[in-house]
Amino acid sequence: MTPGTPEEVLDAVAEALAEGTPLEILGAGTKRNYGRPAEAGRRLSLSRLAGITLYEPNELVMTARPGTPLAEIEANLDRNGQQLAFEPADYGAVLKGAEDRDKTGGATIGGIFACNLSGPRRIAAGAARDHILGVKAVSGRAEAFKSGGRVVKNVTGYDMSKLLTGSFGTLAVMTEVTFKVLPAPDDSRTVVIPGLDDRAALDAMTKALTGPWEVTAAAHLPKPLAQRSWVARIAGANAATILRLEGPAPSVAARAKGLGEGLAGFGTVGELAHADTRALWREIRDVHPLVSPSALGPGCEVWRIAAPPSEATAITGRIAGNLRTQAFYDWGGGLIWLAIGALDDMAATKRAAIVRAAIGEAGGHGTLIRADAETRRTVPVFQPEPEALAGLTRRVKENFDPKGILNAGRMYAGV
Amino acid sequence: MKMPKPDAGVIARRKQIVGALRDIVPGEGVIEEVDELRAYECDGLTAYRELPLIVVLPRTVEQVSRVLAYCLANDIKVVPRGAGTSLSGGALPLADAVTLGLGKFNRILDIDYDNRCVVAQTGVTNLAITEAVEHKGFYYAPDPSSQIACTIGGNVAENSGGVHCLKYGLTANNLLGLQVVLMDGQVIRLGGKHVGADGYDLMGVLTGSEGLLGVITEVTVRILTKPETARAFLLGFATTEAAAHCVADIISAGIIPGGMEMMDRLAIHAAEDFVHAGYPRDAEALLIVELDGHEAEVDYLIGRVRRIAEDNGAASVRISADEDERLLFWAGRKAAFPAIGRISPDYYCMDGTIPRGRLPEVLTGIAELSKRFGLRVANVFHAGDGNLHPLILYDANIPGELEKAEEFGAEILKLCVKVGGVLTGEHGVGVEKRDLMGVMFNEDDLKHQQRLKCAFDPKSLLNPGKMFPILHRCAELGRVHIHRGRTRHPDLPRF
Numbered sequence: 053m054t055p056g057t058p059e060e061v062l063d064a065v066a067e068a069l070a071e072g073t074p075l076e077i078l079g080a081g082t083k084r085n086y087g088r089p090a091e092a093g094r095r096l097s098l099s100r101l102a103g104i105t106l107y108e109p110n111e112l113v114m115t116a117r118p119g120t121p122l123a124e125i126e127a128n129l130d131r132n133g134q135q136l137a138f139e140p141a142d143y144g145a146v147l148k149g150a151e152d153r154d155k156t157g158g159a160t161i162g163g164i165f166a167c168n169l170s171g172p173r174r175i176a177a178g179a180a181r182d183h184i185l186g187v188k189a190v191s192g193r194a195e196a197f198k199s200g201g202r203v204v205k206n207v208t209g210y211d212m213s214k215l216l217t218g219s220f221g222t223l224a225v226m227t228e229v230t231f232k233v234l235p236a237p238d239d240s241r242t243v244v245i246p247g248l249d250d251r252a253a254l255d256a257m258t259k260a261l262t263g264p265w266e267v268t269a270a271a272h273l274p275k276p277l278a279q280r281s282w283v284a285r286i287a288g289a290n291a292a293t294i295l296r297l298e299g300p301a302p303s304v305a306a307r308a309k310g311l312g313e314g315l316a317g318f319g320t321v322g323e324l325a326h327a328d329t330r331a332l333w334r335e336i337r338d339v340h341p342l343v344s345p346s347a348l349g350p351g352c353e354v355w356r357i358a359a360p361p362s363e364a365t366a367i368t369g370r371i372a373g374n375l376r377t378q379a380f381y382d383w384g385g386g387l388i389w390l391a392i393g394a395l396d397d398m399a400a401t402k403r404a405a406i407v408r409a410a411i412g413e414a415g416g417h418g419t420l421i422r423a424d425a426e427t428r429r430t431v432p433v434f435q436p437e438p439e440a441l442a443g444l445t446r447r448v449k450e451n452f453d454p455k456g457i458l459n460a461g462r463m464y465a466g467v
Numbered sequence: 468m469k470m471p472k473p474d475a476g477v478i479a480r481r482k483q484i485v486g487a488l489r490d491i492v493p494g495e496g497v498i499e500e501v502d503e504l505r506a507y508e509c510d511g512l513t514a515y516r517e518l519p520l521i522v523v524l525p526r527t528v529e530q531v532s533r534v535l536a537y538c539l540a541n542d543i544k545v546v547p548r549g550a551g552t553s554l555s556g557g558a559l560p561l562a563d564a565v566t567l568g569l570g571k572f573n574r575i576l577d578i579d580y581d582n583r584c585v586v587a588q589t590g591v592t593n594l595a596i597t598e599a600v601e602h603k604g605f606y607y608a609p610d611p612s613s614q615i616a617c618t619i620g621g622n623v624a625e626n627s628g629g630v631h632c633l634k635y636g637l638t639a640n641n642l643l644g645l646q647v648v649l650m651d652g653q654v655i656r657l658g659g660k661h662v663g664a665d666g667y668d669l670m671g672v673l674t675g676s677e678g679l680l681g682v683i684t685e686v687t688v689r690i691l692t693k694p695e696t697a698r699a700f701l702l703g704f705a706t707t708e709a710a711a712h713c714v715a716d717i718i719s720a721g722i723i724p725g726g727m728e729m730m731d732r733l734a735i736h737a738a739e740d741f742v743h744a745g746y747p748r749d750a751e752a753l754l755i756v757e758l759d760g761h762e763a764e765v766d767y768l769i770g771r772v773r774r775i776a777e778d779n780g781a782a783s784v785r786i787s788a789d790e791d792e793r794l795l796f797w798a799g800r801k802a803a804f805p806a807i808g809r810i811s812p813d814y815y816c817m818d819g820t821i822p823r824g825r826l827p828e829v830l831t832g833i834a835e836l837s838k839r840f841g842l843r844v845a846n847v848f849h850a851g852d853g854n855l856h857p858l859i860l861y862d863a864n865i866p867g868e869l870e871k872a873e874e875f876g877a878e879i880l881k882l883c884v885k886v887g888g889v890l891t892g893e894h895g896v897g898v899e900k901r902d903l904m905g906v907m908f909n910e911d912d913l914k915h916q917q918r919l920k921c922a923f924d925p926k927s928l929l930n931p932g933k934m935f936p937i938l939h940r941c942a943e944l945g946r947v948h949i950h951r952g953r954t955r956h957p958d959l960p961r962f
Contacts, residue, residue, distance in 0.1 A: 069947070110715045111822050133721055174662060181668055182640045193947060197915040198908070203820040205637070205854040205892035207626045207675045208900075208907055209934065210916050214639070214671030223667075235721030258581050264604075264695040266761060303764030310761075358663030362581045386661050417664040434665045440653035445667055447922035452915070454947050463666070 056100040058188065058196065058227035064096055065225060065457070066194035074460045077221035079119055079160030083167055085147045087220050088433050089425050090462040098162055101227060106202070109134060113185065113202050115230040118162025125161055135236040138183050139171030140164045142338045146354050146422050162226050168218030171337040172269035172296065175261070175383045181217040183232045189216060189224035192453025202230045215448075221459040222467055223452040237298035241308045242324040242332060245315060246289035250274060250365045250381070253293040256318045257384040258361065260295045265311040269296035269333055270384040277341040277380050283332045285324060293318075296333060336382055342391045343422075347378045351394035353423045355407055359416025361385035370410035375403060400427040408436070434463055468515060468556075468898055470932045473563040477543055481520060484543060488523050488565070491533045496571075498522040507566050510551040510558040511613070512899055514815075514869060519546065519560035524568045528646070528654060528684045531567070535682065536652030538565060544928050545650075547678040549590060549621030552613045554816060555897025557625065557677045557933060564931075569620055572684060575599050582660045584643055586687045589620030593627075596688065605690040608635035611893070612801060620683040626675030628893040630726040630800075633851035634759075635691070637893075639674040644687035647673060647680075650924040660687060672919065677895050678930040680923040697725060697759035698769060699796045702776045703750030703783035707731065710752035711826040713779040714850045717756065718823075720775060722768055725759035727851035728800050731830070734807070734845040734858070735799075741806035744799030747783045754850065755800055757793075803847045804858065811843070811860035815872045819883030820892035823853045832882045833857055840875040842868075854892035855883065881906055896934045904936050913937075918944050 055061045068075050076092035078084065080099055102119035109132040116125060122140065129135050142159060165187075170179035186200030199212030216224055245256055253272035260267045271294050273281070278292040286292045295315075297307045312321040324332060335341060339354070346352050359367055364385035371377055376393035392403055404420065411418045417435040420428065437445060442464070449456075449467045461467065477484075481499075488497045498504060499521055509516045525531045538545050544564035551558050560566050572588035578600060579585070585596050585607065593614040596607040610629035611617055617627070622638045623645065635641070644658035657670040664670075673680055704710040710729055717724065730738065730746075730753045739746040746753055754776075758768045769786060776784050787793035799806075807814045821829050830846060837844045843860040857879055861872040880890050880900065884907050890900045904913060913935060920927065921941035931938060 108822070108824070110719050111824060112718060113822075168668070170663070178636070178640055179663065181671055182636065191915060195911045195915070197912045199912065199916070201820075201887070201889045201907075203822060203854075203888055203892070204852045205628055205632070205820045205849070206889045207893055207895055208890045209896065209904065209913075210680075210919050211626070211639070211671055211675050212916065212919065214668045214674075215919065217671075218665070218668050235718075235723065238721070262580060262583065262605075262692060264692055264761065266764075299760075299764055300767050302767045303761055306763030307761050356663075358661050358665075360579075360582045360660035362579075383662070387663060415659045416661055417659075417666075419665050437666060438655070440649070441655045441657075441666075441669075443653075444649070444655065444669065444922060448667055448669075448919065451918035451922045451945070454945070 053094065054097045054100045058101070061101065061225055061227050062190050062194060062196050065190050065192070068094065068457045069192070069194045069455060072455060072457070074457045077225055077459050079163035080121070080158045082144055082159045083147060083163050086143060086167060086421065087462045088428050090459045092460070096225065098160070098225070104128060105228070112233050113230065114233050115202065115228060116161050117228055118160060118226045120161045122159045122161055122164060123157065129233055133236055134233045136183065137173060137177040137234040138179050139173040139337060140169040140180065141171050143421065145344045146339045161229060165217050165226065165229050166219065166221050172271060172333050172382055175270070175386065176268040181214050184213045184217050184229060185232055186230035187213040187216055187226055188228040189226045191224040192455060192458045196227070200230065204232060220462045222449060222462050223458065225458065239301040239304045240296060240298040240326050240329045241304050242329040243295045243297070243308055243311050243315070244285065244289065244322040244324060245293040245318050246322070247291055247319055248272070248293050249291070250368065252318065253291070253381070254361070254365055254385045256293050256315055257295070260311060260315060261384045263311070263314055265297065265307045265314070266299070267295050267311070268298045271336050272381040273341055274380060277347065277378060280341050281332065281335060283324065283328050285322065285328065286332060294332065296329060339389050341380050342378065342389050346391070348376065348391050348393035352391045353403065353427070354421045355390045355392070355418055356421050357388040357390060357411055357416055357418045358386060359388065359411055359414045363414035363416065364388055367410050367414050367416070371407055374406045400431050404431040432464070470561060470898070471938070473561065477563045478520065484541070484565070485521055487537055488521060488534065491537065492523055492525050492530050496524045496526065498524070507548070507551070507560055507568070510553040510556060512554055512556040512559070512897065515556050515559050515898060517560045517562055519566035520563055522566045522568055524571055526571045528648065531648045531682055531684055532652040532654055534565070534567060535648055535650055538928060539650050539652070539926065542926065542928070544931055546930050547682045549618035549624070550592070550616050552617040552621065553625065553895060553897060554818070555891065555895040555899040557895050557897040559898055561932060567682060569618070576685070579660060580605070584660050584687050584689050586685065587619050588685055589683050590618045593617050593619055593622055600690050601693070604693050606693050607688055608641055608691055609638050612804070619686045619688065623674050623683050623686055624676065624678050625893070625895045628854070630728060630849065633727060633849070634723050634725050639671060641689050642670060642674060642686065643689050645670050645673060645683055646685035648682045648684055650681070650926070650929050658687065677897060677934055679920055679934060680929065694725070694759035696762045696765050697757055697793060698765055699787045699793045700754070700756040700772060700776065701746070701783070701785040701796050702754040702756065702781045703747035704752045704754070705750070705780070705782055707752040707830050708827045709779050710754050711823070713754060713776055713781065714823060716775045716779060717772060720771060722771065724756050724851060726755065726757040728755045729753065729848040729850040730800065730803065731846040733843065734803050734847050737806040737810050737845060738799035738803050741809060742798045742802050744795050746799055750782060755796055800847070807845050807858045807860065812862040812864065815859040815861060815876055817855065817857045817859065817876050817879050818891050818894040819880050819888055820852070820854045821883050821886050821888035823850065825886040829855070829882060829886060833879055836875055836878050840871055842872060842875055853888065877903060898933055901934060902936050904934070914939065914944060921945065
């Protein structure tokens with residue numbers, strides 16, 4: 053079904069509820085393979101429920117229907133020198149297993165909020181959940197409701213907009229989202245330190261992020277992955293630790309100089325200008341170093357691990373001791389992108405157990421982003437929750453979708 | 468203000484409950500004497516008072532867990548309380564409820580500079596977190612005006628803001644992890660020392676939930692490097708329209724100041740008389756615009772903001788010459804509430820948020836209401852994010868004047884909603900704005916909020932009577948109604 057109005061969404065959900073037919077909720081379907089395979093008898097596509105309904109640049113706010121293409125939103129923002137500061141990633145290449153860079157794009161704003169996407173600027177500007185202001189939705193009870201509003205400061209009632217952000221369509225079908233937009237920086241530069249091993253890179257990133265330079269992104273590409281960059285200076289580097297600065301040009305220049313001096317102890321520091329900076333961080337955002345082409349062959353699994361930054365190299369070290377892996381670091385080490393080569397003689401559940409045990413010691417969250425459908429059905433895709441929390445998650449689901457008709461089982465078995 | 472009818476059965480069992488709580492929290496952690504209970508009878512919204520049934524002050528998470536499990540098993544309501552600085556009655560006691568005070572959870576547990584975070588027990592004050600890390604050049608960004616007293620757990624419960632949240636975000640955006648005790652005594656952890664956890668964003672939901680979903684016992688917040696420099700503009704305008712236009716132009720120019728505050732004439736005069744900050748007395752509106760960050764950036768932005776202010780006809784433009792002067796500029800704004808307290812026996816602080824561009828018409832509307840109710844009003848405004856704090860001046864000793872002030876306040880909030888804004892920006896709904904929820908939300912909106920409550924607290928024992936005008940039973944909310952007449956829609960496009 054492809055409803056074109058919020059009323060038609062309500063009708064479609066009411067019909068599914070009456071029949072007991074579970075629905076798979078889709079935008080453009082670019083992230084269908086993200087999460088567990090949903091149990092569905094019918095598809096509900098929001099691709100026709102599209103369009104920007106409000107954009108007030110002076111108020112830093114936009115409202116859009118869920119099926120609005122991200123490209124349309126970004127084009128409108130760009131005309132006003134604005135952006136989505138949370139820098140939503142495009143997982144197209146990761147999820148589709150694309151071997152070429154053309155199989156990306158097409159994401160919708162609803163999908164971006166449903167999956168709570170973010171990007172390298174996460175450490176400075178937050179994720180989708182930090183930018184959503186209000187939502188209109190239809191719950192699994194076939195009732196329309198709204199939450200939040202269009203202003204940044206709002207504590208009127210529970211923040212249900214955050215609840216729906218990152219809920220993968222398992223609680224309600226969004227029919228409208230209102231979110232914060234922010235000025236895009238005039239200029240950007242990337243400070244590059246070549247040749248560091250992972251541990252030294254982590255120290256360099258920590259130093260950069262605890263100094264006065266207002267670094268808006270910090271990542272490290274170990275040697276084999278740096279060579280896959282399309283930015284020549286990075287491809288030629290023997291590993292690259294990269295630190296982004298954004299803002300007015302005079303500020304960026306002064307901060308880059310200060311940061312370079314501050315990190316001189318780590319080696320010879322170089323700089324990338326605005327155009328290369330944009331290209332490079334898009335690669336990091338979209339996980340291209342691991343997947344385009346696949347670092348470990350087409351059958352590799354890809355994990356996204358969020359953990360305390362100081363634990364990053366310990367986690368990757370523990371996993372590498374047991375599996376054939378490649379990894380790079382974003383968020384100053386707080387995000388690890390890890391690929392595991394296909395090992396015919398080891399069960400997927402065993403591989404996952406090794407990864408989760410390595411994260412568990414550090415207190416982090418591991419999400420299996422890319423794997424075949426069978427693996428995603430048998431291995432917990434999202435970080436397994438302790439029983440008290442899992443019980444709460446189930447009760448939230450039951451209260452919003454008691455008959456389990458919305459993306460059933462997409463996040464956890466039964467949720 | 469109508470509160471849920473106290474349960475006479477629970478009140479009759481008071482002695483027995485005291486005994487059971489003493490078994491869980493030995494020593495002086497259970498308060499039952501009226502004289503001592505008096506200290507807990509209200510929060511920052513002092514117009515409403517009620518003696519709690521009992522106050523319990525646990526010291527450990529295990530005690531909190533056992534107190535809640537006991538209360539659940541015995542159908543006893545619980546009102547969680549931090550420092551009691553809520554301005555909306557969020558911590559107002561109930562005659563048949565145990566007030567669960569978290570003041571003894573006052574230790575910072577871990578300062579982790581490499582991961583840029585602090586782990587604190589729930590009762591640590593907001594300011595104490597900054598004080599614990601400032602010698603290393605760090606700070607905790609959200610700075611509600613009560614930061615010297617309010618607790619970090621209370622900040623989470625209310626999603627507190629402050630003057631710097633325009634650039635640095637609210638509590639929700641600076642939170643990494645929580646430990647929470649649920650009403651059934653189970654302890655859960657959300658997030659950690661990292662961002663980007665998956666699963667439902669229950670941390671986001673608990674933030675701003677006003678003590679209705681769980682009892683927060685531990686908070687992990689991110690700390691930031693202190694900006695290298697900060698300088699403040701003091702801009703006087705002949706009209707509020709010109710000041711509002713200046714705010715819009717600054718934002719349109721792509722500048723997000725560290726803070727951007729507006730005061731109207733009455734607030735300017737009251738503050739100036741009180742702290743002598745050098746505010747222009749002839750101005751109708753005053754803007755304080757603070758630029759912070761790297762020195763090169765601040766220098767550059769000062770030039771741009773100055774031009775924008777002049778283009779908008781600012782009658783006076785001053786930039787702080789040094790740190791003392793910057794603090795003096797802020798001193799007047801930060802003392803605005805007590806300054807109003809000097810010129811009026813009582814004042815009532817409102818907290819609506821509006822789209823910034825609607826400010827002139829909302830101020831005009833407030834002025835008209837002021838005439839209609841015969842009460843003066845001073846306006847203090849977080850101009851950058853549209854959060855208004857009209858202060859209604861009244862005298863509680865004049866019969867009927869408090870009620871008149873409340874009615875005036877309700878009209879202001881309705882006006883905020885009418886122009887696309889909301890009832891409360893940072894003070895919370897509590898008991899104060901509970902009965903206005905219907906202005907913003909319809910029945911189905913409120914039912915879905917309460918279904919979230921049912922997932923956490925199905926017997927509705929945590930902080931009842933706050934936030935929601937009508938309490939539905941979870942059993943009733945849980946029924947699935949299949950709407951008749953909504954059967955097949957053959958006209959729906961399908962594939």
